[in-house]
Amino acid sequence: MQLDLLNQLRAQVPLVVNYANYVTPNFVANGLNALGASPIMTSEVDEADDLVKITNTVVINLGTINHYETDLVWQLCTSAVKYHKPIVLDPVAVGATAYRLDIAQKLLQDFPIAVIRGNVGEIAALAQVDWATKGIDAGTGDADPAAIAKACATRYHNVVALSGITDYITDGQQLFKVGNQTPLLPLTVGSGDLLSSIIGAFVGITDNYYEAAQVGCAVLACTGEIAAQPLHSHEGGTFAARLLDKLTIVDKEDILEILK
Ligand SMILES: Nc1ncnc2c1ncn2[C@@H]1O[C@H](COP(=O)(O)OP(=O)(O)O)[C@@H](O)[C@H]1O
Numbered sequence: 369m370q371l372d373l374l375n376q377l378r379a380q381v382p383l384v385v386n387y388a389n390y391v392t393p394n395f396v397a398n399g400l401n402a403l404g405a406s407p408i409m410t411s412e413v414d415e416a417d418d419l420v421k422i423t424n425t426v427v428i429n430l431g432t433i434n435h436y437e438t439d440l441v442w443q444l445c446t447s448a449v450k451y452h453k454p455i456v457l458d459p460v461a462v463g464a465t466a467y468r469l470d471i472a473q474k475l476l477q478d479f480p481i482a483v484i485r486g487n488v489g490e491i492a493a494l495a496q497v498d499w500a501t502k503g504i505d506a507g508t509g510d511a512d513p514a515a516i517a518k519a520c521a522t523r524y525h526n527v528v529a530l531s532g533i534t535d536y537i538t539d540g541q542q543l544f545k546v547g548n549q550t551p552l553l554p555l556t557v558g559s560g561d562l563l564s565s566i567i568g569a570f571v572g573i574t575d576n577y578y579e580a581a582q583v584g585c586a587v588l589a590c591t592g593e594i595a596a597q598p599l600h601s602h603e604g605g606t607f608a609a610r611l612l613d614k615l616t617i618v619d620k621e622d623i624l625e626i627l628k
Pocket residue numbers: 486487488504505506531532533534535549550551552553554558559560561563588589
């Protein structure tokens with residue numbers, strides 16, 4: 369795993385344009401900023417091309433997608449192709465409604481999405497694997513998450529980061545797992561959104577999107593473990609603040625010391 373990407377990120381301060389949902393943008397922006405990237409959220413189609421021209425990456429989060437903003441999303445992705453900028457997709461709750469699934473599938477059909485980051489319910493929906501999805505959460509099913517992730521990456525010819533108690537990162541062939549975890553991460557609404565944008569920041573500084581996704585998952589999972597260490601299982605609010613504190617100072621050595 370190329371953990372040197374963390375030092376590279378802090379040296380390069382990649383700009384990450386986020387089409388964010390309206391629930392967690394502040395947490396995502398603060399998390400990116402704490403890690404050393406430079407976030408910008410936008411909701412204006414008339415500035416999309418100018419923003420993408422100067423960005424490292426475009427992150428599309430479908431958490432609160434709506435028919436007023438589909439033109440903005442398509443413009444951000446069209447400009448990303450024009451300026452050869454990678455796109456990361458977070459298909460929030462894509463299995464919950466036909467509307468969300470349709471939008472996600474059209475995006476994947478129309479644009480070369482570099483990385484899809486989602487929980488198992490979301491990735492299963494895109495891979496068309498049976499799974500009982502539950503809104504924004506992972507839901508339940510029998511299929512093997514690693515196989516679901518591989519099926520999704522193979523279908524869309526990209527990298528998939530399937531997050532969960534273990535994170536599975538795959539390009540359809542290779543598979544990498546991150547075993548570090550704390551229950552306080554899934555307890556924090558927005559931790560998945562932040563993970564997608566952190567992966568976006570790493571994708572913005574290397575052409576090896578498979579490596580970038582591995583490092584993004586390892587950084588959040590390990591920093592989460594470090595932040596959670598002194599806390600009780602109900603202290604999600606304190607955890608979110610401590611996570612931002614630790615993202616500011618976590619380094620390659622901290623991660624290598626505990627990486628599982
Ligand atoms: N059951 C779990 N136990 C511990 N960590 C988890 C669990 N599920 C997800 N995570 C971690 O929480 C973070 C957010 O992932 P996840 O909750 O899967 O995304 P989302 O919020 O989009 O559903 C990731 O770092 C992931 O590794």
